[in-house]
Amino acid sequence: MSDDRAFTDQSYKAFLSEKQLMGTRCNDCEVLFVPPRGLCPTCHGDNLNWEQASGQGRLVAMTQMAMVSPDLAAEGYGGGRPYCIGVVELHEGPRVVARLDQGKPDARADLEIGQDLQVEFEHLDRHKPRLVFRPA
Helix, strand or coil, rough: CCCCCCCCHHHHHHHCCCCEEEEEEECCCCCEEECCCCCCCCCCCCCEEEEEEECCEEEEEEECCCCCCHHHHHHCCCCCCCCCEEEEEEEECCEEEECCCCCCCCHHHHHHCCEEEEEEEEEEECCCCEEEEECC
């Protein structure tokens, strides 16, 4: 995919708003990074292109958080409803950190390391797009 947007957090969030999980691919060493970076951490080159990831991956780590930010507390998360996050290894290779959700208050109870997941995009009242992974 060709796109002239700068390799910034703002561009990444704009893609999330468009329901696209985008990363940067280094044209020199061919490594893909999600979220994007302006310089390749592997070879330090700047010969980069945007590339859309499939959004499919597998769960490699997870945890629950009972202490949450004020924004998450306003959504009902906290001590009685932990916020579940995980590290998902995308089929393309990069690992991303995102919220895990199954539509239940205790999502972790039914998730297992190695489980296949699919990305979804949340757009909340505060107009901040957020990645969420759910079972595939």
